[in-house]
Amino acid sequence: MINFEATELRLGLPGGNHGGDMAMKNNGKRGFSETVDLKLNLSSTALDSVSGVDLENMKEKVVKPPAKAQVVGWPPVRSFRKNVMSGQKPTAGDATEGTEKTSSSNGATSSAAAYVKVSMDGAPYLRKIDLKLYKTYQDLSDALSKMFSSFTLGNYGPQGMKDFMNESRLIDLLNGSDYVPTYEDKDGDWMLVGDVPWGMFVDSCKRIRIMKGSEAIGLAPRALEKCKNRS
Amino acid sequence: MPEDDEDQSPPSDLRSQPPCSPNKSRNCISSSSSQTFPDHVLENVLENVLQFLDSRCDRNAASLVCKLWWKVEGLTRSEVFIGNCYALSPARLTQRFKRVRSLLLKGKPRFADFNLMPPDWGANFAPWVSTMAKAYPWLEKVDLKRMFVTDDDLALLAESFPGFKELVLVCCEGFGTSGIAVVANKCRKLKVLDLIESEVTDDEVDWVSCFPEDVTCLESLAFDCVEAPINFKALEGLVGRSPSLRKLRLNRFVSLEELRRLLLLGAPQLTSLGTGSFSRGDQSDEQGPPDYAAAFRACKSVVCLSGFRELMPEYLPAILPVCANLTSLNFSYANISPDMFKPIIHSCHKLQIFWALDSICDEGLQAVAATCKELRELRIFPFDPREDSEGPVSELGLQAISEGCRKLESLLYFCQRMTNAALIAMSHNCPELTVFRLCIMGRHRPDHVTGKAMDEGFGAIVKNCKKLTRLAVSGLLTDQAFRYMGEYGKLIRTLSVAFAGDSDMALRHVLEGCPRLQKLEIRDSPFGDVALRSGMHRYYNMRFVWMSACSLSMGCCKDVARAMPNLVVEVIGSDDDDENREFVDTLYMYRSLDGPRKDAPQFVTIL
Numbered sequence: 031m032i033n034f035e036a037t038e039l040r041l042g043l044p045g046g047n048h049g050g051d052m053a054m055k056n057n058g059k060r061g062f063s064e065t066v067d068l069k070l071n072l073s074s075t076a077l078d079s080v081s082g083v084d085l086e087n088m089k090e091k092v093v094k095p096p097a098k099a100q101v102v103g104w105p106p107v108r109s110f111r112k113n114v115m116s117g118q119k120p121t122a123g124d125a126t127e128g129t130e131k132t133s134s135s136n137g138a139t140s141s142a143a144a145y146v147k148v149s150m151d152g153a154p155y156l157r158k159i160d161l162k163l164y165k166t167y168q169d170l171s172d173a174l175s176k177m178f179s180s181f182t183l184g185n186y187g188p189q190g191m192k193d194f195m196n197e198s199r200l201i202d203l204l205n206g207s208d209y210v211p212t213y214e215d216k217d218g219d220w221m222l223v224g225d226v227p228w229g230m231f232v233d234s235c236k237r238i239r240i241m242k243g244s245e246a247i248g249l250a251p252r253a254l255e256k257c258k259n260r261s
Numbered sequence: 262m263p264e265d266d267e268d269q270s271p272p273s274d275l276r277s278q279p280p281c282s283p284n285k286s287r288n289c290i291s292s293s294s295s296q297t298f299p300d301h302v303l304e305n306v307l308e309n310v311l312q313f314l315d316s317r318c319d320r321n322a323a324s325l326v327c328k329l330w331w332k333v334e335g336l337t338r339s340e341v342f343i344g345n346c347y348a349l350s351p352a353r354l355t356q357r358f359k360r361v362r363s364l365l366l367k368g369k370p371r372f373a374d375f376n377l378m379p380p381d382w383g384a385n386f387a388p389w390v391s392t393m394a395k396a397y398p399w400l401e402k403v404d405l406k407r408m409f410v411t412d413d414d415l416a417l418l419a420e421s422f423p424g425f426k427e428l429v430l431v432c433c434e435g436f437g438t439s440g441i442a443v444v445a446n447k448c449r450k451l452k453v454l455d456l457i458e459s460e461v462t463d464d465e466v467d468w469v470s471c472f473p474e475d476v477t478c479l480e481s482l483a484f485d486c487v488e489a490p491i492n493f494k495a496l497e498g499l500v501g502r503s504p505s506l507r508k509l510r511l512n513r514f515v516s517l518e519e520l521r522r523l524l525l526l527g528a529p530q531l532t533s534l535g536t537g538s539f540s541r542g543d544q545s546d547e548q549g550p551p552d553y554a555a556a557f558r559a560c561k562s563v564v565c566l567s568g569f570r571e572l573m574p575e576y577l578p579a580i581l582p583v584c585a586n587l588t589s590l591n592f593s594y595a596n597i598s599p600d601m602f603k604p605i606i607h608s609c610h611k612l613q614i615f616w617a618l619d620s621i622c623d624e625g626l627q628a629v630a631a632t633c634k635e636l637r638e639l640r641i642f643p644f645d646p647r648e649d650s651e652g653p654v655s656e657l658g659l660q661a662i663s664e665g666c667r668k669l670e671s672l673l674y675f676c677q678r679m680t681n682a683a684l685i686a687m688s689h690n691c692p693e694l695t696v697f698r699l700c701i702m703g704r705h706r707p708d709h710v711t712g713k714a715m716d717e718g719f720g721a722i723v724k725n726c727k728k729l730t731r732l733a734v735s736g737l738l739t740d741q742a743f744r745y746m747g748e749y750g751k752l753i754r755t756l757s758v759a760f761a762g763d764s765d766m767a768l769r770h771v772l773e774g775c776p777r778l779q780k781l782e783i784r785d786s787p788f789g790d791v792a793l794r795s796g797m798h799r800y801y802n803m804r805f806v807w808m809s810a811c812s813l814s815m816g817c818c819k820d821v822a823r824a825m826p827n828l829v830v831e832v833i834g835s836d837d838d839d840e841n842r843e844f845v846d847t848l849y850m851y852r853s854l855d856g857p858r859k860d861a862p863q864f865v866t867i868l
Contacts, residue, residue: 101648101704101785102375102376102377103372103375103376103377103784104375104648104702104704104759104760105643105646105647105648105675105700105702106372106374106375106700106759107375107642107643107646107675108374108375108432108458109374109375109376110458110460110486111593111594111642111646112646114570114594115594115618115644115645115646147465163380
């Protein structure tokens with residue numbers, strides 16, 4: 031199988047998890063998490079949210095000699111208060127900025143949270159979620175199901191939203207009356223969630239709309255084409 | 262201002278049925294099943310008498326007299342306090358107490374506030390609200406602390422309780438402005454909506470406009486933690502049609518100019534005011550700078566002042582007209598220098614509660630000591646909360662406070678330098694201290710003058726402050742400090758320890774010596790299996806024990822779990838996959854009447 035992503039031109043690291051570079055960078059990250067206890071929560075198989083650029087910045091900041099490594103949760107000041115204070119500070123830019131996050135993004139990386147609005151057709155209110163909290167489409171699907179629990183999301187099967195890669199399954203879903211999640215990407219195009227590798231999705235998703243499968247049919251052609259390209 | 266969880270009751274609000282003692286009132290023996298005339302009368306009489314009992318302690322005591330009293334007390338208790346939401350199931354609550362109007366429920370342990378626990382640990386409000394929706398349609402008040410509350414939960418609450426009056430959410434999360442909108446809209450009798458230090462997502466819903474259009478019953482509206490812009494026009498309208506409004510705490514999206522307009526509307530009735538951002542937008546001055554002091558002059562009843570989230574210091578003197586009346590002042594979000602601060606505090610003679618940042622320096626604390634003779638509670642937070650930051654406050658400020666504020670009862674103090682001498686002085690000068698929480702931000706830091714451990718200082722505090730119920734220690738501490746705690750800390754209920762002690766003996770001293778200990782939270786201290794085992798006679802009488810980054814083995818935790826079936830022993834993993842870790846990351850254990858919870862996430866192992 032051709033590694034499609036590896037041949038594509040893009041900035042930064044591929045959202046996927048291939049390439050020898052990854053292993054090296056992973057080891058580097060392990061070292062960091064020991065010395066500075068940033069709790070980056072990275073496994074050796076998936077690089078989800080940290081781009082190579084961020085990593086280099088962190089490296090520089092951490093190596094500064096006089097700054098002591100900061101310990102999680104110390105001093106014991108609540109995140110809310112810390113956030114208010116850091117918003118008021120005149121100068122930013124030392125190693126400790128960004129290591130303590132709000133409680134909802136504990137364990138998240140040093141890059142900012144990626145909040146997107148999630149609306150569901152027929153639901154009285156919309157919600158905001160932080161995509162950086164999730165590592166896979168299945169996680170996202172679980173979270174959305176919980177949030178809009180009075181409505182049923184489509185059953186994605188054991189592979190979660192990756193089922194979109196399977197052409198016939200995709201057509202089944204779109205013909206049913208269950209809901210499917212769609213999203214608006216950076217270019218303003220509406221796509222089916224699950225179209226692209228997770229990392230790329232997190233970077234490009236601007237908002238999510240959960241609509242009835244039958245309404246999402248119009249988005250199918252692009253997804254179907256991608257399925258064909260992959261097989 | 263957010264209250265700390267100080268409760269005075271003995272352990273276990275809810276127990277399984279106590280045995281009926283046949284030696285007690287003869288009437289009791291037949292109470293279990295028969296409906297004979299004397300019993301019926303006795304029940305009625307008891308009901309009428311017990312309804313006057315308000316205090317939890319008294320009610321708990323009454324319920325132990327005999328089965329009849331237990332039953333009748335359960336019928337007449339209208340306010341229920343549950344200190345740990347996992348100590349019992351919602352079903353047990355509704356089975357025992359039939360006429361609850363008010364619930365106070367606490368969830369996560371306090372160390373979760375400092376990112377020591379992964380998110381999604383639990384403490385979900387959902388099962389509680391769905392059970393109560395059916396059992397207590399007359400419910401009026403819900404007060405939650407550190408619970409996970411969703412918008413769906415709030416919607417169910419708003420729909421299920423037509424007489425609902427008070428919602429207080431302290432340090433909660435999981436909901437957004439859409440949930441608040443439903444509550445505002447559907448709870449027509451709402452008097453209190455207080456959101457305090459909670460994380461509220463911005464769903465871009467105009468919740469202020471969702472309040473009903475006629476005159477409201479609102480007495481208290483606190484939304485200073487809501488990080489979302491509001492519809493100011495709607496807020497003006499709301500304040501205008503809320504004649505009972507006494508407490509209003511605005512968020513930072515309300516400017517100084519908007520505050521001024523609100524105060525001109527409703528200032529004379531307000532007793533508590535959160536001032537919002539306290540800064541101006543980029544407006545041109547139409548007729549010179551506006552007279553903000555005039556707005557504050559109208560605040561004749563304000564005794565509690567907070568906010569100042571984006572303070573423009575040149576406007577601070579506008580609050581001078583209210584200073585003489587203030588009993589509570591919260592500057593803890595404002596970076597105020599000593600020079601700005603001194604003229605203000607100089608007028609605050611009646612101040613009892615004062616929160617501030619350490620930016621006021623030792624000099625500012627000396628000014629507090631000189632003026633605020635009625636001070637009961639002082640909290641000094643760090644502007645720069647890092648271990649190696651510059652510390653503008655030190656033992657000098659603490660010493661001054663101890664000499665000037667003799668009535669001090671509660672202290673929270675973040676600093677970089679401290680001495681035993683200052684603590685010893687405070688222990689003698691402030692005998693009324695019940696809460697003493699000192700955070701020397703540099704870990705293991707000794708007395709910076711003598712170089713010795715901080716044992717003697719904390720020892721003096723526990724020895725001389727005879728009313729002490731809550732203690733948090735820091736700095737370099739040896740086992741000796743804990744020996745003092747065990748020997749003298751007879752009333753201590755809550756103890757927080759971090760980076761302290763030398764050996765298991767330290768924890769043993771505490772577990773064996775402090776009979777009233779209820780809540781124990783320890784992190785990064787060298788306490789191991791021997792210490793844990795030494796407390797097994799205590800754990801059923803405590804609300805919880807938290808130990809993270811200590812030296813506990815999994816085997817020992819399993820032993821404890823096996824030996825104590827009514828104790829839920831949770832081991833919370835870290836992010837590392839390493840299964841060969843020598844020590845348990847985090848141990849959190851608590852007694853429970855209904856066994857281990859069913860909603861534990863993957864990273865929690867219940868032994």
